[in-house]
Amino acid sequence: MFEATERNRRNRKVEGLFRLLFLWMTCMLILPVALILGVLIVRGGPAISWEFLFTRPINNMTAGGILPALVGTVWLVVVALIASVPVGVAAALYLSEYAPDNRLTRAINLAIINLAGVPSIVHALFGLGAFVIFFRFGTSILAASLTLAIMTLPVVIVATRESLQTVPLAFREACWNMGATRWQTIRKVVLPNSVSGILTGVILEVSRTAGETAPIMFTGAAVFMPFLPQGVLDQTMAMSLHLFVISTQVPDVPEHMPFGVALVLISLVLAMNGLSIAFRVYLRGRKKW
Amino acid sequence: MSTAAPPSADSDCAIDVVDLAIRYHGQLALSGVTLKVPAHDIFGVIGPANSGKTSFLRAVNRMDLMTAGMEVSGSVRVEGRDVRSWRNPYALRRRIGVVFPLPVGLPMTIYENVALSSRLRGTRNKADLDVIVERCLRRAALWDEVKDRLDSLGSLLSGGQQQRLTIARALSQDPSILLLDEFSIAVDPVTTMRIEEVLSELKSEMTIVLVTNLVQQARRLASQTAFFLTGELVEVTETEAMFEGAAQDPRTTAYVEGKFG
Numbered sequence: 001m002f003e004a005t006e007r008n009r010r011n012r013k014v015e016g017l018f019r020l021l022f023l024w025m026t027c028m029l030i031l032p033v034a035l036i037l038g039v040l041i042v043r044g045g046p047a048i049s050w051e052f053l054f055t056r057p058i059n060n061m062t063a064g065g066i067l068p069a070l071v072g073t074v075w076l077v078v079v080a081l082i083a084s085v086p087v088g089v090a091a092a093l094y095l096s097e098y099a100p101d102n103r104l105t106r107a108i109n110l111a112i113i114n115l116a117g118v119p120s121i122v123h124a125l126f127g128l129g130a131f132v133i134f135f136r137f138g139t140s141i142l143a144a145s146l147t148l149a150i151m152t153l154p155v156v157i158v159a160t161r162e163s164l165q166t167v168p169l170a171f172r173e174a175c176w177n178m179g180a181t182r183w184q185t186i187r188k189v190v191l192p193n194s195v196s197g198i199l200t201g202v203i204l205e206v207s208r209t210a211g212e213t214a215p216i217m218f219t220g221a222a223v224f225m226p227f228l229p230q231g232v233l234d235q236t237m238a239m240s241l242h243l244f245v246i247s248t249q250v251p252d253v254p255e256h257m258p259f260g261v262a263l264v265l266i267s268l269v270l271a272m273n274g275l276s277i278a279f280r281v282y283l284r285g286r287k288k289w
Numbered sequence: 290m291s292t293a294a295p296p297s298a299d300s301d302c303a304i305d306v307v308d309l310a311i312r313y314h315g316q317l318a319l320s321g322v323t324l325k326v327p328a329h330d331i332f333g334v335i336g337p338a339n340s341g342k343t344s345f346l347r348a349v350n351r352m353d354l355m356t357a358g359m360e361v362s363g364s365v366r367v368e369g370r371d372v373r374s375w376r377n378p379y380a381l382r383r384r385i386g387v388v389f390p391l392p393v394g395l396p397m398t399i400y401e402n403v404a405l406s407s408r409l410r411g412t413r414n415k416a417d418l419d420v421i422v423e424r425c426l427r428r429a430a431l432w433d434e435v436k437d438r439l440d441s442l443g444s445l446l447s448g449g450q451q452q453r454l455t456i457a458r459a460l461s462q463d464p465s466i467l468l469l470d471e472f473s474i475a476v477d478p479v480t481t482m483r484i485e486e487v488l489s490e491l492k493s494e495m496t497i498v499l500v501t502n503l504v505q506q507a508r509r510l511a512s513q514t515a516f517f518l519t520g521e522l523v524e525v526t527e528t529e530a531m532f533e534g535a536a537q538d539p540r541t542t543a544y545v546e547g548k549f550g
Contacts (some may be wrong), residue, residue: 100357101357101358170389170391170393171393171395171396172392173352173355173389174387174389174393174455174458175395175405176352176355177350177352177381177382177385177387178382178383178386178387178405178406178409178458178459178462179379179380179381179382179383179384179406179410179462180379180405180409181379182355184409188397188405188408188409189395189396189397192396192397194394242319277520
C-alpha cells in the first residue's frame with residue numbers, strides 16, 4: 001500500500017549524500033586543529049620544563065626560558081581587561097536596556113560591527129598614533145593594552161548584550177510594573193541572571209588578547225627585555241611577539257624552542273577557552289526558569 | 290459606541306478614562322475609550338483577542354514609557370490625578386499591582402519574590418520583611434503550600450502556585466489598584482476558583498480591574514463589565530444586566546452568549 005515512488009527513493013539518496021558531504025566538511029574542520037596540536041606537542045613538548053617557564057632568555061634568546069614574555073602577556077591581558085570590561089559591559093547595558101531604537105542607536109551598533117572588522121594592524125597603527133604619540137604614554141604596557149582593549153571591545157559588547165538578551169522581557173516587565181526603575185531591574189533581575197554569560201565573553205576576550213601580535217608590536221612589546229616590567233609604563237616582552245622574533249629574526253635558535261613557546265601560548269588560550277566552556281555548562285545547569 | 294457607566298462622585302472613582310487612544314508605531318490599537326472604574330469594586334473587561342484589553346491596562350500604569358513605539362492620547366486619571374502628571378512614574382506603579390497572563394515568578398527565592406517590592410522601597414529590616422512576606426502569601430492563599438520552602442526558587446513553582454506568588458508579590462506593594470490580565474490562562478480550574486475567592490475578599494480594600502477571556506469569570510466577580518472589540522470600547526454595563534440580555538449593543542449579547550470570539 002505504501003510503496004516508495006521513484007521520487008521518494010531519489011529524495012532518500014540525496015538526503016544520504018548531503019549528510020555525508022556535511023560530515024566530511026566537519027571532519028576537515030577538525031583536521032587542522034588536530035595537526036597543529038599534534039605537531040606542537042611532538043616538537044615543542046621536549047622544550048617544556050620548569051626552567052623554560054620560569055627563567056629569562058639568555059645567549060641572545062637562543063637558550064634559557066620565557067618568563068619575561070609569559071609575565072608580559074599576563075600584564076597586557078590584565079590591563080586590557082581592566083580597560084575594556086567596564087566600558088564594554090556599560091555600553092552593552094545601555095544598548096540592551098536603555099537605548100531607544102533610533103538612528104543614534106543604529107549608528108552605534110554599526111560602529112561596533114565595524115570596529116570588530118578592523119584589521120589588527122590598523123588597530124596597531126591607531127594605537128601608535130593615539131596612545132604612544134598623542135597621549136604620550138610611549139611604547140608601554142598601557143599603550144599596548146589600551147590598543148588591545150579597543151580591538152576586543154566589540155567582543156565584550158556583543159557577548160554581554162547577547163547574555164542580557166537571554167533574560168526574558170517578562171521578568172523585566174514584572175519588575176517595572178512593581179515600580180522598579182530600569183537600574184533597579186538590572187541590578188536585581190537582569191545582571192544576576194546574565195553574569196555567567198558575561199564572564200564567558202570576558203574569557204573569550206582574554207584568549208584573543210593573549211594571542212595578538214600586531215597591535216602590540218608598535219605600541220608596547222619589546223623584542224628583548226632582560227628584566228620583568230615594573231609598572232604599566234614599562235615596555236614588556238610578550239609571548240606572541242617572542243614567538244615571532246625567535247622564529248624569524250634570531251639565528252641559531254634551537255629548533256624545539258619556537259615550538260615550545262607556541263605550545264605554551266596555545267595551552268594558555270585553550271585553558272581559557274576551556275574555562276569559558278565550563279562556565280557555559282555551569283550557567284545552563286543553574287538556569288532558574 | 291456608547292458608554293453608560295452610572296454617574297458617581299469622583300471620590301468613588303478609582304480610574305477615570307476619557308477618550309483614551311493607544312497607538313503602537315502609529316498603528317491604532319485602541320481608541321475612543323471613556324469609562325469610570327468605581328473604587329473598591331471589581332471591574333471586568335472582556336473581549337476577544339486583539340481587542341485592546343491589555344493595552345488599556347498598560348496605559349493605566351504608564352508602561353508606554355517602557356515600550357518603544359507605544360503612544361497614548363486622551364486622559365487616564367488614577368484617583369483623580371492624570372497619570373501623565375506624575376513626575377515620578379515609579380511612584381505611580383508602586384500603587385498599582387499587576388498580574389500577568391502567564392505567571393512570572395522571578396528567578397529568585399519565593400521569599401525574595403515577595404520581599405522585592407519592599408526592598409526596592411528601602412525596607413531592610415528582616416523582621417519587617419518576614420511579616421510582609423507571610424501576610425501577603427497568606428492573603429494570596431499560598432502560605433500553607435510554601436511556608437516550609439521559602440528559600441526555593443519562585444520560578445520553579447507550578448503554574449497555579451506561581452500565579453498566586455505573583456498575586457502575593459503584587460499585594461506586597463500595598464496597592465490601591467490591582468490590574469489582572471487574564472490571570473487564569475495558565476492556571477488549573479481549582480486554583481482559579483481559589484484566586485477568585487481571594488479577589489472577592491480583596492475588593493473591600495482595593496480596586497480591581499479584571500481583564501478576562503472567560504466571560505463567566507467576569508459574571509462571577511465583576512459588578513460592572515466593559516466589552517472591548519477590535520480596538521474599541523463597545524459598552525460598559527452592569528454585569529448581571531449584560532448577561533441577562535439587557536446589553537445595549539447586540540454585539541455584546543452575541544459575545545457573552547458565545548456566538549463569536
